[in-house]
Amino acid sequence: xxxxxxxxxxxxxxxxxxxxxxxxxxxxxxxxxxxxxxxxxxxxxxxxxxxxxxxxxxxxxxxxxxxxxxxxxxxxxxxxxxxxxxxxxxxxxxxxxxxxxxxxxxxxxxxxxxxxxxxxxxxxxxxxxxxxxxxxxxxxxxxxxxxxxxxxxxxxxxxxxxxxxxxxxxxxxxxxxxxxxxxxxxxxxxxxxxxxxxxxxxxxxxxxxxxxxxxxxxxxxxxxxxxxxxxxxxxxxxxxxxxxxxxxxxxxxxxxxxxxxxxxxxxxxxxxxxxxxxxxxxxxxxxxxxxxxxxxxxxxxxxxxxxxxxxxxxxxxxxxxxxx
Numbered sequence: 001x002x003x004x005x006x007x008x009x010x011x012x013x014x015x016x017x018x019x020x021x022x023x024x025x026x027x028x029x030x031x032x033x034x035x036x037x038x039x040x041x042x043x044x045x046x047x048x049x050x051x052x053x054x055x056x057x058x059x060x061x062x063x064x065x066x067x068x069x070x071x072x073x074x075x076x077x078x079x080x081x082x083x084x085x086x087x088x089x090x091x092x093x094x095x096x097x098x099x100x101x102x103x104x105x106x107x108x109x110x111x112x113x114x115x116x117x118x119x120x121x122x123x124x125x126x127x128x129x130x131x132x133x134x135x136x137x138x139x140x141x142x143x144x145x146x147x148x149x150x151x152x153x154x155x156x157x158x159x160x161x162x163x164x165x166x167x168x169x170x171x172x173x174x175x176x177x178x179x180x181x182x183x184x185x186x187x188x189x190x191x192x193x194x195x196x197x198x199x200x201x202x203x204x205x206x207x208x209x210x211x212x213x214x215x216x217x218x219x220x221x222x223x224x225x226x227x228x229x230x231x232x233x234x235x236x237x238x239x240x241x242x243x244x245x246x247x248x249x250x251x252x253x254x255x256x257x258x259x260x261x262x263x264x265x266x267x268x269x270x271x272x273x274x275x276x277x278x279x280x281x282x283x284x285x286x287x288x289x290x291x292x293x294x295x296x297x298x299x300x301x302x303x304x305x306x307x308x309x310x311x312x313x314x315x316x317x318x319x320x321x322x323x324x
Contacts, residue, residue: 007314009034010321016076017041017115019106021059023050023294025285025308026078026119029317038072046299047306053292063105068112075324077115079106080308083123084256086134092125094134103138110172111145116324118142118172119316121308124153126168138170147172152184156286157226157249159311160189162197163284164228165252169312171320179323185315193224194267195246197283207274210234210260212243214268221247231268234260242266243273250276250284255305263301278304286310 012034018026021040031037040059042048048059060066082099086092094100110118127135139149149172156165173179214232229248234241240259243266244251251265260266264276276284278293278300286309294300 007032007318011035011076011317011324014075014324015072016078017071017074017109018059019063019077019079019109020081020102021051022047022080022307023303024054025287025310026080026313027051027055028287028291028310029308029313030076030078032314033317033321035076038074041066046294047303050292050294050299050303063102063109068109071109071113073113074115076117076119077106077110077113078119078313080121080306081106083126086126086129087123092129094130095137104141107141107145110142110147114146114174116174116177117320118147118170119313119320120170120172121167121313122170124166124168127151127153135168142172146175148175148179150182150184154184154312154316156309156312157191158187159185159286159309159315160192161284161286161309161311162192162194162250163252163309164249165309167308167312169316171316173320173323177323182323183319185319188315189311191224191226193247194244194250194284197280198246198269199277199280202269202274202277206277207272208234208260208266212273214243214273221245223247225249232273234266234273243268253281253284253301253305255302257305263305286312286314 010033014035015038016030016035018037018040021042027037040057041063042059043062051059081102142149151170153166153168156163212232212234225248227249229245230242231245232243240257240262246267254263257263266273278297281304282291285304285307
């Protein structure tokens, strides 16, 4: 039912490397255009195991320990580098954090290999972090090694994914491609809501046993909404304690969310309140039904919270590929 959209194979003669690959959101998007992955890297063993189960590629470990010469030549570099140092829900220590420095590994590899295209993803707050100085440094570094950079905040809701997930995307073209202007994709596909990605006959363990309050009569509402529709709460209604309607968008999946409904949010479904299942999280990130999940719910929630939305990446690649 939920599958990566079929595309033409316009990138069948192109190769890519997948840095901070996680479980392979970038891989799914790029391979849908026929591009071949020649290298992947992630320090997280559990995520790397899932990547191997789905793509039969063993991601290398810590990128800081991998020499430039040991990375194959490639046309496209993609990286969803760690976001916690720049996120409002993280420590915001930026480049002073060891994970925050990992952007410079992207810079190091790009300076050596000079791929035609670089695609990066991170949290929206990256744009305002340190009063805008952080993103300015990143752009300056890429400009200094011969790239024209473009950036845009896109929301997954606009790409047939029922999740209010806003992320900044950075696309950098090598100067010799002479890209004078790049337009990011706009809204694509029909509006989907949480009810569109729900499984049937969900196990009882996903339902909330805490007492909760539902505000108003929502049982007859059959409209679809392009925003979050909060309808109730557990406890004090703090983050992780809010209940939403399945006729609207889902909250941003998080790898570190707290509260009884943390990581997936809580939804009023069939007369009860529950979290999302791992497969529902996969659907909410644009992953296909055939995708093999981690063995535990906890790992699945962490991995999808850290992943990229396949639909959004696919549409960006579709636009960027016109210049390759």
